[in-house]
Amino acid sequence: AAGVIQSPRHLIKEKRETATLKCYPIPRHDTVYWYQQGPGQDPQFLISFYEKMQSDKGSIPDRFSAQQFSDYHSELNMSSLELGDSALYFCASSSTGGGTDTQYFGPGTRLTVL
Amino acid sequence: SQQGEEDPQALSIQEGENATMNCSYKTSINNLQWYRQNSGRGLVHLILIRSNEREKHSGRLRVTLDTSKKSSSLLITASRAADTASYFCATDVNYGQNFVFGPGTRLSVLP
Numbered sequence: 001a002a003g004v005i006q007s008p009r010h011l012i013k014e015k016r017e018t019a020t021l022k023c024y025p026i027p028r029h030d031t032v033y034w035y036q037q038g039p040g041q042d043p044q045f046l047i048s049f050y051e052k053m054q055s056d057k058g059s060i061p062d063r064f065s066a067q068q069f070s071d072y073h074s075e076l077n078m079s080s081l082e083l084g085d086s087a088l089y090f091c092a093s094s095s096t097g098g099g100t101d102t103q104y105f106g107p108g109t110r111l112t113v114l
Numbered sequence: 115s116q117q118g119e120e121d122p123q124a125l126s127i128q129e130g131e132n133a134t135m136n137c138s139y140k141t142s143i144n145n146l147q148w149y150r151q152n153s154g155r156g157l158v159h160l161i162l163i164r165s166n167e168r169e170k171h172s173g174r175l176r177v178t179l180d181t182s183k184k185s186s187s188l189l190i191t192a193s194r195a196a197d198t199a200s201y202f203c204a205t206d207v208n209y210g211q212n213f214v215f216g217p218g219t220r221l222s223v224l225p
Contacts, residue, residue: 056212
């Protein structure tokens, strides 16, 4: 069965650079979530989209923005990167409209800011 | 403060023993999910229990939910070395649009 795809899997950036992470949800899933997980930390919810509209917002810095496109893939844009942005970034998708609620996570993108 | 808090934060047991992990939360929820994460890897969904359910089973996993105490437990029976991982609970706080994770329990199963 198709899973959530994230790209790239690894990304190394310098401070103050920008990064774009991509997420391709499971087909027919209508909700996408982004999470940030620092070393040894629990995943922190950043933002979610339902049917291409932002549906909830968590602890996402103003330097970050995200959107969901017409094909349901989502991108997380991160600007003015800081050392503290180094983390695993997970995308998850679910079929909220279908009532299943279960989130399926992608493998994550490991971002290292030097 | 965090919505979900796992207890214990670390647990070490012998193969074949049962492992019980607890999760407490603060606000009302629609459902609670348990996830497993091997070190530095993705999160794998284990089981979802809805707020109107009290107990759910899946293979060697048993999850209970007590909404009056705002707590849940995950029991892994007959543990195996391969069960070594971190286990997180996540609560749905906005009808499937926002989930809050607890800090996780690091389970070590010794052969």
